[in-house]
Amino acid sequence: MTELSIVPAGAGAGKTHHIQETLTQWVRDGRVRPEKILAVTFTEAAAGELRQRIRGALIADSNLSAALAVERAYVSTIHGLGRRLLIEHAFASGSSPQQRLIAEDEQDLLIRRSIEENPALSELSRNLAALGYQGSFSSDETAEDSFRKKLLGVIALLRTLGPRGSDPAMADFVEASIRTGYGAPIGKFETLAAALQKTVDALLQAFPRSLADDAGSATAKTAFRENFRALKQAQQLLASSGTDWRLWQKLRALRMSMRGSPTPDGYDDLASAVMLAADALVFHPGPLEDAVSHARALVEGAQSAMTDYETRKRELGVIDFSDMVTNAARILDEKPAVLGAIMDEVDCVIVDEFQDTNPIQFTFLWALARKAKCALIVGDTKQAIMGFQGADPRLTVALTQQFETSPLDRNWRSDPRIMDFVNALGPCLFGEDYTALAAQNASGHDTALEVIELANKRGARSGGKPQHFIADRLLSLLTDDRVTIVDRHSKALRDLEPRDVAILCPTHSHCASYAAALRALGLPVRVAEGGWWQSKIVQAACFALRFAVDPADNHAAICTATLGPGATPLGDALGALARDGRIETPELMALQGLWPDSLATPVDRLVHQVIQVAGLRDWCDRLDDPAQMRADLLRFEAEAAAFMDAHRDMREASGFYGQSANVFLGWLENKVGLKGEDLRPNPAGAEADGIEIVTWHASKGREWPVVVVCGLDHKLDPRAGTFSTKFPGFDDLDHVIEQATLAYECSKRTSDGNG
Structure with missing residues (x-):
């Protein structure tokens, strides 16, 4: 029976210290041999730090032989562990121990080639505009780029499910989720189109010219001109296909008489009739069938591209990072003898940042942890921000609900005044699952928390933008010789320097705008910016x-x-x-x-x-x-x-x-041209010499004396048109991935034009 310890550990709670102390005590007690430690982290740096801490603690105990034995332990990232197991048990799994690991750019190139040579996807890409894909003048992204990005996202999501992602039933699950979310359609396509055609013809017959020339304001002129253009397009399209749902949406919100721009007699009644007929879009069967067809094509095309990609890798004798975990998990599932042999060499399993596991990673690690003599799982669902990489914190939540936990309840990082704020906010966000953290540091002598709220958001965005307020405030802090911080190395008070400050933004575009505002004031900045290729x-x-x-x-x-x-x-x-x-x-x-x-x-x-x-x-x-x-x-x-x-x-x-x-x-x-490959390198190396500007995700696990969190009004609601993983339940965590399904986020159907 596994001795399982699940430790929820909030930010600054000392989780690495707790892991070190627990492991060291196990070694002291003779329950764990140091060479039989299996510890998994999510970065090489964290793995190296953990190994060093364990070794240092054993040296402090004068246990030099145990300290040397730590070098033979399994202390690595999850991908490093997966590859080690694949090499050590290659013959048992029928694979070569010499498979070459391809770099991420090579992986992307192979996947893109699989996409480009897929007949079904080529057919789908011929009418991208009708499917809602558009280019962007601001980013130079084409409709083809947008489509490829969507498809790559589906492939990435399916790959987090391991072999389950290739199940043909996934397209059926997606279709079912769309139909359930959309609800039962009302009316027939031909009847609804004819009704809209009739109202459009009536309006254009009565008013064959745009009302823009007689409008009383520039805004009204623009609105009437766009309305007239939409009506003329609808008159032509409804007579043929009538499947331009964006056009239907435009006809749901025609401009009518307003103060300063009255309409001629009879216009408002005819326009209201058009809008009423166009409102049938909310329950129209056409968009539903198009959405189903599009989503199924994406899933089936992604699975086909994945199959081709796997074939290409086999022919080349290579694997990618995902294969390290997926293939290792498959071995553990299909070869019980291999799992038994591994566990004979392991006394304990330690997993850090467990909330950041995706479904196949959870399956892999849980297969090891549940068979170990001792297992220590550390994580914090409140810090689960890696969903864009497929991480699914629901699995960790299920684990904490089924087993007893021992949460850490102290914070060793922040000012007590900050922790008072966090502890007051925590229950509002997480309810009874929130564990308050008692601050262990003394209060500082400067202000601990500041809130900058722009009263007139519209005016602020156009004139005094948020980044300018932040830049001015940071300049005042850096030029005020009364502002000091405690140096993290010497622990002595010193003046605040630019390298002590970080600005955390929701997106890369936010980062760029804040960098420009700081540079305009002559402040040094370090930010991961694009534009290397055009340098x-x-x-x-x-x-x-x-x-x-x-x-x-x-x-x-x-x-x-x-x-x-x-x-x-x-x-x-x-x-x-x-x-x-x-x-x-x-x-x-x-x-x-x-x-x-x-x-x-x-x-x-x-x-x-x-x-x-x-x-x-x-x-x-x-x-x-x-x-x-x-x-x-x-x-x-x-x-x-x-x-x-x-x-x-x-x-x-x-x-x-x-x-x-x-x-x-x-x-x-x-x-x-691949995502993220155009970033310019940091000339200062790893240690930033200016105010560091990073995204929320990139800030995870890092610390600065002064932190500015921007964009707290940034909307994070699920976007329509996105795929997600669903689980019917979490009762059987040993086989949870086998029950995974796929769902599709549909637009909310409303009658107010926001569908």
Whole structure:
């Protein structure tokens, strides 16, 4: 029988210390041999810290042999543990112990190739506008990008369910959830369309011209112009298909007579008739069937792409990060002898941050924990913010409800005044499940909590934006010599510095706007920003590399001359090219000297030569933000090395053949196009030297003396059109994933135009 200890541990409650002390005591008592510890964390840094703490405690006990034995223990991330088990039990599971782990960008490339070559998905992508996919001018995202992002999200969600995600019944579950959420439709398609057609024809017959010309305000002119355009479109479409539901939605809210912009006699009655007929959209069978068809196609297409992706990996002899856990969980489930052999080598199982497990990770870890002699599970559902990665805290909640828990009830991090606020708020959010944390620190001498609330939100957003208020407040704090903090290393009082401050934002776009406001006041900032690929130094390096392997490339020559260190005026460069057939600048002449040897030089070495002869490294010092430019250039060199290290079969499977400079640039551009790959590196390394701006998710597990939490009015309601995992119950945690289903979040049907 497993001795199970479940420890809910709030932020700052000392969970790592508790794990260390518990493990050390088990070793002291002889219940656990140090080499037979199995401990799982969710980051390499946390695993290393835990191993070091256990070893340090044993050394303090003068138990050197036990401290040395800790090196042989299973202390790693969940993915590291999964891979170790796959290697150690490869033959028992019928797999190779030499499978290569592919990088995340290689994984994305293979999945995207599987999507692009899927006939069903190709058919679905031919009419993206009708399915609601749109491009974005602000982000340069196309409708195809939006569709691909949605599909990748479905694939990621299905993969968190392991083999269950490939069950064909998943599409049936999604359809059932849509029909249940939508309710029974009312009326027939042809009847409802004819009724709307009749009212639209009547309105346009009585008022064949837009009312915009006679409107009394600019707002009214715009509204009447858009209404007239929608009515004319509806008149044409209703006579044919009539399936443009966005158009129906527009007709539910026509402008009518208002003070300052009256309508002609009879217009309001006819417009009201149109809106009444269009309101049938709320219970129309058409949108329901379209939603079902779209959702089923997404799920079935995602499953088909997953099957193709698995085939590609098998042919290449590779696995990805998800496979480490999924395949290990499959072995434990299908090979009881393997599970028994593993548990013979394990005295205890420790799991940290258990609330961040997705369903397949929960299945994997719970299979080990429930068989161990001793098990310690630490987590806090209040800190479960990794849902975007598939984490499902409901599983942890079910665990805490079925077994006795021993919550930690002290906080070692925050000011007592902050904890008073947290403890007052906690029961409002979590009810009886909230455990109050008693502050162990003394109160500071400065203000512990501040609230900045903008009274006139509309005016504030357009004129004095929230980021400007925050920037002004931080500037006043940093320039006030009376504001001090306790240094985390020396424990002595010192002046507040920019590196002591963090701003936590809900989205990356919020981060960028706060960074701009701080920089406008001259405050140093560290933020993960996009734009690496378009960085001036990176673009110069790309064009210089192209010219080095093809001196006849006039476009590369012009861009290198005008963009690079020489900054040749465009007119002069074009004139020289037209007059002499070439552009002679020191950089181009030096680059030309690399040819033709450049054609046979390995890309990583050639990149180094190009940067050197073109003087790009020295040029960084003459550009704005030299440190950032040098960091951008260093990443370019690192990418060249990564390209050379990437497995040839993997590159070719992704459509990149050979190792030439042009293939490298194509590979790199494709990689940068993937989500999150265009972020610029931090020139200061891991230790930020300015005010750090991060998203809420990225702040998890980190600490700063001064923290600004922004965007608390940011809506986090589930969005329509999103898929989610459902469980019929949690009574049988040993097999909970086998009962998982998929659901689809539909729009709420209302009669007020918000459906």
